[in-house]
Amino acid sequence: MSRWAIGLVALLNLIVFAGPILISTDVFSYLAYARMGIVHGINPYTHGPVAIVGDPVFHYVGHNWLRVDTAYGPIYTLLSYPLGLLGLVGGLWGMKVYALLASTATLTLTWHVARRRGHDRVFALLAVGANPLYVIYGLGGAHNDLIMLALMMAAVAFTLSDRDAAAGAAVVVGALVKATVAVLLPFMILARRRPIRDRPAAVYGALAALFLCALAGFLAFGIHGIDVVSALNRDSAFVSTDSFPNELAHLFGKPGVFPIDHDLLKIALVLIILHLLWRTYRGYDWVAASGWALLAISVTSTWLLAWYILWPLPLAVVTRDRRLLLATLFVQALFLAHQTSPLFAPVS
């Protein structure tokens, strides 16, 4: 059974890897930022791809992102730089290789963590690796979220072998790829797995990684390279058609999301995370709490994209609280139904 599952997931991954980029143009933005830095000597944290109009990748960058500087962490940007030297086609294949490697790491770690935590590893592998959002949107779009997920699962795996410092460091490195995963850190620290005197190990690991990575980011990109907060604030003001707040606004007769709604959503998210922190302090599984927090972030975000709902999935399949997996799959199903609705009546 496990061989069949591994074979199926490997086949799906390889088919999508060999095929064209699917659904999103984000990978061209990644490549544009890489080429801005490594080829043109332009800081991607202070300029959008419009600064390299003559570059071959420019024409493939999504229109909405032409004037937007990168929102990704400095570790990811540094990782992407070597690919910028490979040209458009070479760089694109490089991005696909990164995505495939990250996907393989995520699935391997999910398998490993599921086994260590006493769950059905085949089910865990299939629930993530054969999930259409994971395969088509995540891997198909070569999204850097997969790198973040791999580091997130590495952090969970490290805690299982009592390497809390490494776990804290993995979360921080993941957050410097894509900031969202930072939400795991307080839950990891609060977890009641061991005596309180041992808990700071994760903090020390996180601080050491933060110092080294932030230093690298600062040296490479200046202060803008480590200013993750302003990029998050900017992106949180965006509104996507498929976001749940936008749908709720329509349900209540409003044309869309207003600035006050952003504030209310932030308050709701803070309350949810405080509740989860309290629950974790009282003994609730910190991995499940982290998964709930990631799910809450995606559901309350006004800028929701398909690969954002992947964030809680690897955590959901390695926790005993099955409500998290059901909720994650339910949210994914609603998202897919909404996004495919134009197919019911195509305008042409």
Added chain:
Amino acid sequence: MSRLRLIETTILILFGLLLAGATVNDVVRQTHTNQRLIDDLRTWRAYTGHDYHNLSIEQTLFGERSQREVVCGNTSPGPPKARVQLCLAIWGPVVGGRRVVHGGWYLPPSTEEDLRRHRYGCFGPASSGICPTAAEAAAEHGSPSSSRAGA
């Protein structure tokens, strides 16, 4: 803790129902909107006699929720927006797969955006108030708006 879990589960189910309701509502709304836009495109093609497919639709000119659309398309074969464009203001119930044209205007070739100052040859009640006055048109083009009607 089981009581807390029960409360959490109840809240989750209620919130899940709310999200499901919002999604279904939005899917139905979007499907109806798309159906209306399909009827609008069909109306433009029937009105002009051109079976063009590169048409643009403006949904907000008469108000976000007015269900009144403006459909623009070339008046002769060519790349999108490369020729003189005819814009039709369309609204009302669907009869025989079409809606009623309440007026319209023309746009010069290569006009990317349907802005008030670009409109000329305005006709019908729909164009009242949203086309440039003769003075505005004269200031913009050096001639009254009516002089280019029917281009």
